[in-house]
Amino acid sequence: MEYITQKGDTWDKIAYEQFGDETFIAPLFAANPDYIKIAVFDFGTKIIIPTLDKADDSIFLPPWRRSNE
Structure with missing residues (x-):
């Protein structure tokens, strides 16, 4: 999939919008x-x-955010 950035987008903002x-x-x-x-x-x-x-x-994810499943 492709995403076209908007002015002011940052990596963490894109990650949040695309992956939650x-x-x-x-x-x-x-x-x-x-x-x-x-x-x-x-x-x-x-x-x-x-x-x-x-x-x-x-x-x-960092270790503390991973589930233990």
Whole structure:
């Protein structure tokens, strides 16, 4: 999936809007290595939004946020 940034978007804001949790920045970085150094986006940058497998998404969370299931 692709996301077109809005002026003022940040990685954590995009992660929250797309995944429901601002801590899911790592998969966004992995899918968009050319933009890692951008902290605040301008309008119109195309960001790849990776599909997360629900079984694997906890690997991107800090240990205290992971479930013990």
